[in-house]
Amino acid sequence: MRITGATTLGAVLLTSGFAVPTALADEDLDTLIASLEDVSQEATARNEEVKQLEDDLTRGEERLGTLREQAEAARERATAARDAQHAYQRDVNELAGAKYRSLQIDPVTNAISAENPQNAIDRASYLGALTRHTERTVEKLAEATAAAGREHTDASRMVAEANFKQSQLEKQHRVLAEQQEELQIRIREIEEKVASLDESARLAWENKNNPLAPILTGDASGVVGAALSKLGSPYGWGATGPNQFDCSGLMVWAYQQQGKSIPRTSQAQLAGGRPVSRAELQPGDIVGYYPGVTHVGMYIGNGQLVHASDYGIPVQVVSVDSMPWAGAVRY
Secondary structure, three states, X not given: OOOOOOXXXXXXXXXXXXXXXXXXXXXXXXXXXXXHHXXXXXXXXXXXXXXXXXXXXXXXXXXXXXXXXXXXXXXXXXXXXXXXXXHHHHHHHHHHHHHHHHHOOOHHHHHHHOOOHHHHHHHHXXXXXXXXXXXXXXXXXXXXXXXXXXXXXXXXXXXXXHHHHHHHHHHHXXXXXXXXXXXXXXXXXXXXXXXOOOHHHHHHHHOOOOOEOOOOOOOOOHHHHHHHOOOOOOEOOOOEOOOOEOHHHXXXXXXXXXXXXXXXXXXXXXXXXXXXOHHHOOOOOEEEEXXXXXXXXXXXXXXXXXXXXXXXXXXXXXXXXXXXXXXXXXX
């Protein structure tokens, strides 16, 4: 199961028995923010894993349907080829029997019994042509039957492989679903503690990446304009808009507004585009962060990035260097 946008800021707090005071010293506040960030990254990574697995399962089911159709078509071709072979074989057997009976008469008798020499020549030529035609027909039918059999075998093998793969993916999905359920329980247990955070703690969390006012040197159109149009939108686990977003969901939505489809998860997004270096960044490029690429944002130029950061933090603009760099790609 996926964590939904209905989850509160509790998704990013530790579940230890920590009480939240009404006022926090700077050191305590820094510790709190660091704790929130650790748990948020853990939850985000789990969420990305589940989304990727869901996509894998969907593709596996689609592939399985295709393989089953191919297997059925191969079986039909094999059956048709065998039926045709049997029908032609009966004809060939009858002709072969007639040819055999004709050959019981020696060539001299055959020639004498013919009305004229040309008839004898024609009869011999016909029998020769019949033999060659029969041999070719049987050979072609045998080849077609063998090919259909191979297609059927290959298709059946592919279906078996797809079934096995789907079974493995479903097992992984169940494991991750259990982990997400445990995380949901943790979230529910700490919601009351989150609600008691004072204003300074909430502001510190929202501003942990030092949000900036966007600086644009050109027209903010295309994917950049789409992403910036969602500044201030709330974070939602697994959300792809139009009102809530997680990090990769904001990228998906912005590119969709330009009629372009990109992968749904942060890891797949960074794997799917053309890699670019930090020095090559252009507005619209997707930048990945943290080990395992558990977070992404969109470069908007002037060293700035728009992203959906963490739960409880609205879509905002920050420095492109505000988080540990993992790579960047262009679509």
